[in-house]
Every structure is written in C-alpha cells, then in structure tokens.
Amino acid sequence: MTPPLEPPHSPSAAVQVLWAKSGQKSEGEGWLPVLHHLLDVGACAAAILEREPASTRDLLASDLGVPDTDLAVRWTCALAALHDLGKASPAFQHKAEVLAARVWQVLPWQNHTENTPHGLVTQKLLLPLLEARGWDSGVARRAAQAIGCHHGQRETTPRAPDRGAGSEWHAVQDELVTLVLTAFGLHDAPAPPATTLTGGAFMHLAGLTSFADWVGSSFPLDGEPTPLPFTDPAAYLSQATARARAALDRIGWTVREPLAPNPAPIDETFDFIPHFNARPLQTLLADLLNTPDARPALILVEAPMGEGKTEAALYAHLQLQNAAGHRGLYIALPTQATGNAMYGRLRTFLGHQAARRPGQIPVTVDLQLLHGGSALNDTYQNDLARTRSAQQQTLPLTPNTAGDTADTVRAGEWFSHRKRALLSEYGVGTVDQALLGVLNVNHQFVRLWGLGNRVVVLDEVHAYDTYTTQLIHALVRWMHALNSSVIIMSATLPAQTRQDLLNAWNVMPDPAPAYPRLTVARTGDPAPTSRHIPGPRRTQTVTLRATDPDPAALATQAVTLAEAGGTVTVIVNTVQRAQDIFKAIREQLGPRFQSMCKGSKHPEKIGVHLYHARYPADDRAEREERVLRYLGKQPATYLRNGALHTTDVRPERFILIATQVAEQSLDFDTDVMITDLAPIDLLLQRAGRLHRHEGNTGRRGGHETPTLYVAGLHDWPEDALSEHHWKYVYAPALMYRTWYAIQNRAHLTLPDDLDSLVQRVYDPSTPILECLDEQQQATLRKADHHLKQQRLNQTSLGGQAHIGQPDTFIDSSPQPSLGEPDGEPAHDDTNTATDDLAAETPHFGTRLGDESLRIVPIHRNGADFLDPRGQTAAQITTLLKNDWEAARAIYRRSLQVSRHDLIRHYRDHPTRRGTEHIGWAAHPLLRDAEPLILTANQTVVGRTRVTLDAELGLTYERIE
Structure with a gap:
C-alpha cells in the first residue's frame, strides 16, 4: 500500500499535546500522543491486510463500494486508525494529571461528571466528521460504531456530554481526522460511494480494528515522542508500518497463502496414512469442487463411519483455499475429547502438506487447540513450549529442509489467548469456540473476523440439541455473509435440519437423494447440487x-x-x-x-x-x-x-x-x-x-x-x-x-x-403408532407434545441468544454482554437432573444444560494435598500467578460436576482461594475451581456423602 504524497502540515499546538498512552500516569513519563497511536494502529491494520489473501482485500472493496482495492484498503486502515479519536476529549484527557496540565494550557478545561468510555465518544465524534467529508450518513454511523466497539461491546451512541464541546475541541478533532487521512493519501479523495454497510462489512471493520489495536498497543513507549507525525504523517506511517511488520513476525502472523497451491491427487495427498486408498465420497466431493469457481460453498456430508469424511473435508479445504482464496481452516467438534483426537490428525496432515510443496518453498503454519481443557493436552502444550523457546517465538518461516516436518507446524503463544485463538490460520477445538462469534460476548466480532474468509468444518452435527442447532444455523448465516465456506459432517441429518441448513445459505432445498449423500451449495446459486455417494462400502x-x-x-x-x-x-x-x-x-x-x-x-x-x-x-x-x-x-x-x-x-x-x-x-x-x-x-x-x-x-x-x-x-x-x-x-x-x-x-x-x-x-x-394400545398412545401423544414444546422453547431461546441476522442485526438495539458463557463439555456424558440432582434452570450460552462447577478433590491430612499420600501440596492460597506447571498439575486433578448439593454449597459457602495476586483465585486455570476437601477420601455436603474411589470415581450417596 503506497499512498500518494501529501503537502506538509502545520500542526496546531493542541494536537501535539493530546495524549493516548502513559507509561507512568502520575509522573507523566513515557507518553504517546493521540496521533501517534492512531497511526500506529492504522499501520498495524495495513500490515495485517498485506499478509491476507487478495480475496480479503477484495471484500473490503465490496464493503465500501470502491472499485479500486488499494483505495478500499487505505480507507479501511484509516477508519481503524480513528478508533481512539474519542481520546481527544476532556473526559479522557483529565485521566493523567501531569499530561492533562499541558492540555489545559491550549484547550479549554471542561468539568464532566459522566465518564463515557472513549470508544463510545469516538462513535459520537466521528459521525459528523465523516458526513462533512461526503460519507453517506448511514454508512458513517455504522462505521463509527464498528471501530468504536474495539473494547469489546457494540453499544448505542451516547448522548452524554463527554464528547468535548466547543469550537477549539471540534477543531483539533477535525485536525486529527485530516492528519490520519493525509497519512493514507486520502485527504482529497472522494468518500466511498457505499450507501449501506452490511453486517459482514461491520464485522470486517470491527474485527480488524481490535486486532490491529492489540498489536499496535504493544509498541513500546520510548521516551519523548517524535514530532514527525505532525509534520509528515505519511512518513511516520511508513515507519510505523515497518514496526507493525516486525510485531506480526514476533507473534507469528505470516503471509496467508494456500497450503497446497496445486493440490496433488487424493491418494498422493494422504500417502502418509498407511494403505490409504481414496473412498468414493472423497473422489466425488473432489470432482464436484474441481471446477474454476471462486465462490464459497456450503457442503453437507451425510455418511456413516468409515467413509473417510474427515479426509474428504481436509482435501476440500485445499481445493477451496485455492479457488476461493480462503485463509485457513477451523474444525469444530462436539467435545474436548473429540477435539483432542482431531488435533493430532490435523497436526499430522498440516505438517506433511506444509513440508511437501512441489515447486514451492515449504512453509510454517500455526495450529491452535481451542477449548477450555487445552492446558491438559500434552501435545499442544509441547508445541507451545517448542515455539516459545525458538528465539522467543521468532521462528524461521520455512523449515531447514523440504523433507523435514518437525518445524512446519507451530503453536504461537500469542494466539493461545482465548479471544485471539481464532485469528490463527489453523485451529481445531469445540464448536462452542466458533459459536461465541454469534453470541453477544465481548469481542465476538474478533472471533467472526477470524472465521471469515476461511473453511469452517462442523463435525458430528447430530450431537447437538435444538438450542445449539439454532446457534449453528446463525453461525452458518454469518459464515455466508463473511465469504467463508462451511463443511458440515454427520452420520445422518433429520430432513428438517438439512432443509434449515440450506435455507441458512440462501439456497432452496432440493429433494434429498438416497443415503449416503453429498450436497454442495455455491453462494449465489438458487439450488444445491446433491449426489448419492456410491459404494462399495462395508456393510454389517x-x-x-x-x-x-x-x-x-x-x-x-x-x-x-x-x-x-x-x-x-x-x-x-x-x-x-x-x-x-x-x-x-x-x-x-x-x-x-x-x-x-x-x-x-x-x-x-x-x-x-x-x-x-x-x-x-x-x-x-x-x-x-x-x-x-x-x-x-x-x-x-x-x-x-x-x-x-x-x-x-x-x-x-x-x-x-x-x-x-x-x-x-x-x-x-x-x-x-x-x-x-x-x-x-x-x-x-x-x-x-x-x-x-x-x-x-x-x-x-x-x-x-x-x-x-x-x-x-x-x-x-x-x-x-x-x-x-x-x-x-x-x-x-x-x-x-x-x-x-x-x-x-x-x-x-x-x-x-x-x-x-x-x-x-x-x-x-410421523403419526401416532396405531398398533399401540390406547394407554400407550396417550402416553406417546403426551410425550410428543412435550417434545414439540421443548423444541419450540429451545428454538425461541436459541433465536434470542444470538446476535441476529447479518442483514438486520446492526439496526437492532445492542444487548448487554453475556460475558463468555460457553458450555462446552469436556466429555460426551449427558448431565442429568437425577444423576446430579441438578436444577433445571438453563444457562444462556453455547449450550443449554444444568449449572456446573469445576472442583478439585483435596486430601486433608494435617495440610492440604492433591494426593492421599501427602506428596503434592494443593497450594490453594499460595500458588504463584506465574507458576503454570503447578497450576496444570492441580487442574489435572479437577473435574466438572453438576450435583445440586455441591453447587448450592459452594455458592453459599465459597472457599478462600487466595487473592487476585496469589493462590488459585489469581490463576487463569483455577480461578473458577473450588477445592473439595476430603478426609479419608470422603466428605458430606448437605445431604450427600461424596467419596472419591480409585475404581468408581466420584460417588454420591444420599443421606436421609
């Protein structure tokens, strides 16, 4: 991205004293002006986009209605840069007393009793400034909202007075916008012609802005800031872009390019699997996708075990990555256990493909394991440790030899953070991590940005209830809006579920062919292409x-x-x-x-x-x-x-x-x-x-x-x-x-x-079964009615839980954040009200289910230990916050329970687990875990005797 040269600027005194970051607020040392931070983040957005596939940049041109992709990228980066315009307001500037004193010398001081977050102030300030530069009012409002929510939540633009009233404040805010546009060569450019900003465009802008802000905020504060941005913002932007590229190198954000630019035949692609021979499903799907079609696709694979569904999806990913320009792959599964198993399979596949690229330089790819128990997966933790130790995560982007797969797959620690993990190029985990993208949780738009323009595989879809299925339908609609391809795999789908998924992709469902079957729906086509999957297959x-x-x-x-x-x-x-x-x-x-x-x-x-x-x-x-x-x-x-x-x-x-x-x-x-x-x-x-x-x-x-x-x-x-x-x-x-x-x-x-x-x-x-006697028919009729009502209730709850449809959500009122309420199970056990005497009230997250609690059985024998022999201390109040090895050892002894007696006991009598600085309460792995104190392997909680038996596991005995 090379913006045209602009004439030098004569900065005002006011714009030079507005501050955005302070290393030592009380002393005012190590500070960063607002303009510097805006340009730093804009530079990070530019560096991110230049490593994205060309298709990602083309989407931005479509978002803004700009035929020139380079121009659209510059407008997008300029908008991302303006995310902290709200810091140019009295409400923010007074937060560091020494730095604020300089501001009050050149700008009028204002006393504000309200303290509106600066992101919301950005929304208020930017709208009229864009309108004055020719932007459509609706597009300007939505763009301002997209960049203003970079701290996590979309909120309605406030009417609070914290926006900085008065001509002097308005002038310096306008000057900041002018300087940013000048840096990107846009000062005299006509406004983008778009008259609407779609839901997909909103997520593109919001997700990119937060990502860029996270990277840009990592730039060190080095003494007195340079005056260059005030006199030559384009020159400073060039320097900042170089720093942004180096920062992306450090965290492992590499160029997004096809894993296999010219995919080998299926048998050759999977020749690392002993005795592999392509199955009919795999060859049929490969043939259906082997056309010069750049459009994303929804693929439904309904086939029994043993048909090679996973390998078919992996090969389809290679084809779609080349044809549609997708950036990577995420495989979503029902449980942590299935996610762990798939991590090893995907790791092996990526390693072989990344190392063996005929005529191409081998590459290094980042693979993340996304679920709440990833700290217990030794393979993933070893990948993190190996990556971390390799020059503090600065890995060579190619392995030493073309035939060496040891270093072709890495796990960058920066991306292992929960909110950042879906930004990684490749990932495997639970479906819950993807569904958080369509729930009203903090930074859900970052998750959707990470899943956008990507291949998303949803495996074992038959495993979900009606509520979660509604969220999956919403996710499919958003993936369609974000130019992703979706591959859905199941042993079989009820006819209604198949129809609903095709409707979510905006295609008319067709008559289903004989089972097993394969369905491919291309974006823009009125109907899908469906085929019966031929044999031979093993029958039993x-x-x-x-x-x-x-x-x-x-x-x-x-x-x-x-x-x-x-x-x-x-x-x-x-x-x-x-x-x-x-x-x-x-x-x-x-x-x-x-x-x-x-x-x-x-x-x-x-x-x-x-x-x-x-x-x-x-x-x-x-x-x-x-x-x-x-x-x-x-x-x-x-x-x-x-x-x-x-x-x-x-x-x-x-x-x-x-x-x-x-x-x-x-x-x-x-x-x-x-x-x-x-x-x-x-x-x-x-x-x-x-x-x-x-x-x-x-x-x-x-x-x-x-x-x-x-x-x-x-x-x-x-x-x-x-x-x-x-x-x-x-x-x-x-x-x-x-x-x-x-x-x-x-x-x-x-x-x-x-x-x-x-x-x-x-x-x-299906009608009532006539061969049943009258009483049985009545019982079934009652059960059918209950199931119908349950499905209706879950459908309604699922519809209320997600953020809305891509074409309507922007105009709906933002809802309060749900926090991060995923309910991913660590296993395939069903929580049951009788087994655990659990309450029936569902929680509002990625799944409906009984309230649960993570506990760690602790053996009390003079002191508290993880083992009955007293060899490993539990460290409930003394665990150091940075002691991950000990924390993982404690977490490995934990389990999830939904027994009502236990949950009520800990709710009413929480255990002292240290403070926010030391002990379990301070550690991310253990802050929600409670110790279950056992004497001689048992304890009594309420009216329940709880015993930890070496053979039986945790047992419950009701005490009458």
Whole structure:
C-alpha cells in the first residue's frame, strides 16, 4: 500500500499535546500522543491486510463500494486508525494529571461528571466528521460504531456530554481526522460511494480494528515522542508500518497463502496414512469442487463411519483455499475429547502438506487447540513450549529442509489467548469456540473476523440439541455473509435440519437423494447440487436382542458373555448405573475379577474396566487410554515403566462398562455390546463399535456374530424411563419411537438402515403408532407434545441468544454482554437432573444444560494435598500467578460436576482461594475451581456423602 504524497502540515499546538498512552500516569513519563497511536494502529491494520489473501482485500472493496482495492484498503486502515479519536476529549484527557496540565494550557478545561468510555465518544465524534467529508450518513454511523466497539461491546451512541464541546475541541478533532487521512493519501479523495454497510462489512471493520489495536498497543513507549507525525504523517506511517511488520513476525502472523497451491491427487495427498486408498465420497466431493469457481460453498456430508469424511473435508479445504482464496481452516467438534483426537490428525496432515510443496518453498503454519481443557493436552502444550523457546517465538518461516516436518507446524503463544485463538490460520477445538462469534460476548466480532474468509468444518452435527442447532444455523448465516465456506459432517441429518441448513445459505432445498449423500451449495446459486455417494462400502448385519435393564441382571449377562471369550462392552445412560453395574460384576466375579487399570492377561481372570466422566481429569485420561490400548487397533503402543512398548494386548476376556463417553469419541472395537435404550441415532452410534476393526476377525471368542443387546427393548419402556431415570437424560418421545422402530426387528443392517430409522424417529410428522394400545398412545401423544414444546422453547431461546441476522442485526438495539458463557463439555456424558440432582434452570450460552462447577478433590491430612499420600501440596492460597506447571498439575486433578448439593454449597459457602495476586483465585486455570476437601477420601455436603474411589470415581450417596 503506497499512498500518494501529501503537502506538509502545520500542526496546531493542541494536537501535539493530546495524549493516548502513559507509561507512568502520575509522573507523566513515557507518553504517546493521540496521533501517534492512531497511526500506529492504522499501520498495524495495513500490515495485517498485506499478509491476507487478495480475496480479503477484495471484500473490503465490496464493503465500501470502491472499485479500486488499494483505495478500499487505505480507507479501511484509516477508519481503524480513528478508533481512539474519542481520546481527544476532556473526559479522557483529565485521566493523567501531569499530561492533562499541558492540555489545559491550549484547550479549554471542561468539568464532566459522566465518564463515557472513549470508544463510545469516538462513535459520537466521528459521525459528523465523516458526513462533512461526503460519507453517506448511514454508512458513517455504522462505521463509527464498528471501530468504536474495539473494547469489546457494540453499544448505542451516547448522548452524554463527554464528547468535548466547543469550537477549539471540534477543531483539533477535525485536525486529527485530516492528519490520519493525509497519512493514507486520502485527504482529497472522494468518500466511498457505499450507501449501506452490511453486517459482514461491520464485522470486517470491527474485527480488524481490535486486532490491529492489540498489536499496535504493544509498541513500546520510548521516551519523548517524535514530532514527525505532525509534520509528515505519511512518513511516520511508513515507519510505523515497518514496526507493525516486525510485531506480526514476533507473534507469528505470516503471509496467508494456500497450503497446497496445486493440490496433488487424493491418494498422493494422504500417502502418509498407511494403505490409504481414496473412498468414493472423497473422489466425488473432489470432482464436484474441481471446477474454476471462486465462490464459497456450503457442503453437507451425510455418511456413516468409515467413509473417510474427515479426509474428504481436509482435501476440500485445499481445493477451496485455492479457488476461493480462503485463509485457513477451523474444525469444530462436539467435545474436548473429540477435539483432542482431531488435533493430532490435523497436526499430522498440516505438517506433511506444509513440508511437501512441489515447486514451492515449504512453509510454517500455526495450529491452535481451542477449548477450555487445552492446558491438559500434552501435545499442544509441547508445541507451545517448542515455539516459545525458538528465539522467543521468532521462528524461521520455512523449515531447514523440504523433507523435514518437525518445524512446519507451530503453536504461537500469542494466539493461545482465548479471544485471539481464532485469528490463527489453523485451529481445531469445540464448536462452542466458533459459536461465541454469534453470541453477544465481548469481542465476538474478533472471533467472526477470524472465521471469515476461511473453511469452517462442523463435525458430528447430530450431537447437538435444538438450542445449539439454532446457534449453528446463525453461525452458518454469518459464515455466508463473511465469504467463508462451511463443511458440515454427520452420520445422518433429520430432513428438517438439512432443509434449515440450506435455507441458512440462501439456497432452496432440493429433494434429498438416497443415503449416503453429498450436497454442495455455491453462494449465489438458487439450488444445491446433491449426489448419492456410491459404494462399495462395508456393510454389517447386527443381531438385535432385548434384555432386562436391571443393573444386577445386566451384570450377570455381561459376566456370562465374557466367560464365552472375547470383549464385552456395556454402555449405559447414567454414571450411577455404570458404577452400580461395575460393583455388581466385581462382586459376582470375586477372585476372578481383574482391574484393567492394573493391566493383566491372566488366563483365569476377567478384566473389568469402568470409564465415565466423573473422574479427575488425569484419571479419566488414563482410563480412556486403557480403553484404546485394549480395544483399539492392534498392536498398540503404550507407556510401561517410562518406556514405549508396542505389542498386541487385546484381552481374551474383558468387560468395559461406560457411559456416553464411549459413544462417539473413541475408535474402539468390541465383540458384543449391551446398551441401554437410547434415541436411535445414538443407539446406532453405539452399535458402530461392534466388530469395527476387521483385523480382529477370528479372535472374538464366542461372538463372531455382532450382537447388540438393548436393555429396555423387551417391553413398553415407560416404567424403565422412570425407574432408571432415562427420561431425565433423553426425550421420552424419542425413546418411545426408537423402541417402536426396532422392537420387532431381529437385525439391523449398517449403514443401510441408518438413515431410514433416523428419519422415522425424528420426523415430527410421523403419526401416532396405531398398533399401540390406547394407554400407550396417550402416553406417546403426551410425550410428543412435550417434545414439540421443548423444541419450540429451545428454538425461541436459541433465536434470542444470538446476535441476529447479518442483514438486520446492526439496526437492532445492542444487548448487554453475556460475558463468555460457553458450555462446552469436556466429555460426551449427558448431565442429568437425577444423576446430579441438578436444577433445571438453563444457562444462556453455547449450550443449554444444568449449572456446573469445576472442583478439585483435596486430601486433608494435617495440610492440604492433591494426593492421599501427602506428596503434592494443593497450594490453594499460595500458588504463584506465574507458576503454570503447578497450576496444570492441580487442574489435572479437577473435574466438572453438576450435583445440586455441591453447587448450592459452594455458592453459599465459597472457599478462600487466595487473592487476585496469589493462590488459585489469581490463576487463569483455577480461578473458577473450588477445592473439595476430603478426609479419608470422603466428605458430606448437605445431604450427600461424596467419596472419591480409585475404581468408581466420584460417588454420591444420599443421606436421609
């Protein structure tokens, strides 16, 4: 960006004394004039945009209606620079007494009782100044609001008097605008011709302004400021732009360019995966996108497990990145557990693509893990540490050799901050982090700017309730407005959900082809292109049998099945049932019981393993690793006595008891399965773990035929829903309809039956099932009505929660900030009112759910320790704020609970956890965590006895 030369300027005395930043407010040392800061931030905006793809800059031209992209970029950067014009007001200038004294010598002092934030003052001041320069009034108002909200919140322009009244103040404010425009070569340029500023344009300007302000505010205050901006603002801007480029280098903001400028064929792209051969889904999607079309796309992938959906999405990202000029990729998943698993896969993919660029220089890419538990992910933390130690984050932008992938993927610490993470080029995490972009939280526009002009993948979309689905629809609409492409993947979508997603992309839904199917909707097309995904594919016939839901009966059946040889998995709907079944199995087996946490292939014993979410984080992670070690692909690689071992450790006789944590996050294979009745899509997810790995054929004991035992299938499930508390976990209407859909079936054929069964259960137009008796029909009718009302309520809540539609939100009144209320789960367990006796009041965030609390079990033995042997101090009030190693060790012992007794206790009796400077309360990881003080591994809270058991996890016993 090279603005034309402007004539030198004769600065007023007033403009030279207005201050924006002060290193020592009381003494007035190390200060920065307003004009310097404005130009610094404008320079940062320019440096950011010059590293963006050309498509990003072209969008700015469209935003302002300016045919010349360079001119549009200069106008945009000038607007970003003017973000702190509000500091040129008496309300701000009086904040540093010594610096203010100079101001009052040349400008009239004014006594203001109100103290309007300077961002809002900017909104008030800038509107008439832009109008006077020929800007359309509506565009000027919205642009002023976009840059004025850089401290986090869009607010209505105030009528407060803090704007600086009087001709002298007006003159210096106008002079600042003139100097900024002069620096960018715009002093005599006609105003942009736009007559409206769209929602997308608002987010472009607001997000860029905050990003640039964060970078520009990091410039050091070096003594007395230079007078250059007052006499030659363009020359100062040139110097500031050089500093901005260096600052971007330090934080790792590199040139955004295609990862694979000429993508290799699919088989070659994924040749790092052993025995990879492109699946029909992957080749079909690649063919549909293999056209010279620069428009973004919405892609719906509805296909069962094993079709290669993830690799299809990654390859589509390479194609869209080249065709549409997208800047990067974000993969959003339902839980932290699924996000952790995807982080490793994406890291490997990016490393290979960045290092192997035929005819191109290898590049280094930044990859962030975005969720609340990222501090516990060792791979990500090692990436941060490695990046941090490499010249204090100043990494070479290319690795040493083209074939070396070790340094092609980095994790810049600057981007690991929660609000900045989506600015990074590549990311993987929970869907909640993306959905915060459409909630009224602080700096939501920065998140949307980071997701704009990017490929966004939403995986396992079937996992969300109606409320979160409404937020996803809003996110899709905003991605459409921000020129992003969206890839949505699911085992299957209810027909209404598919239609709603296509409507959000402004295309008319078409008749869905046969399942599995692929849909591509290009921006601007009236209708999508939909195709059936051809075979061949692996099909499996699962024998279906009913069984008694009583925990003792299930335990007996699991033991009997295990005695026949092979691996048995029991998946139940609540933690309490899982714990009860484990205890019953342990009692029945007696001396034949073998805890798999100790590891053994003893020929006379049966290994038993319990896995759910009510363990401290490190214990849960170890239990998850054991599931994958014993039931994952063999041979398995694992740590033993500090050394890596690779061997076949699949047990000959084994029982896994688990909750929803085993439903969709883990790639494991079981020989036979017992499951509680659940909604059909989740039931089929569970069944997908049966005979999953073909390599285990011939070693399944007495279970070479895949068999699914469904607890509660033998009889109308109304009593079971109440007795076993299932009605608090899943909608009874879906449970009844699932029961009816499969209760007379002897077999399921996967994936052939998947879509038809899901549509049958979830279609709201499905009539009352006539073969039911009169009482059953009445029960179902009541349950259907309740589900319909629940969906209507959640739809309404979801519509109220998000910021609004891209074409209307600007004209709506800004709402108070929600803070940062994401509700991302660390696991796939469903919080249940009965299991945790939780309140039913939902919180307003990315998900509806019971109120929850993070606790850390603490063993009190003279002092407070993390372990019962008293080896590691808990440091509740003494933890140092910068001691991240100790904080992570404490956080690893934490878990999330939603038990009403516990939440009420800590709400009414908060623990002293230090101060804002020392202790848990001072540390970002632990400031919301409460210690659960245990004596002999237990405590009583209210009417609940809470025990931390090494095998069972956290248990609750009601005290009457």
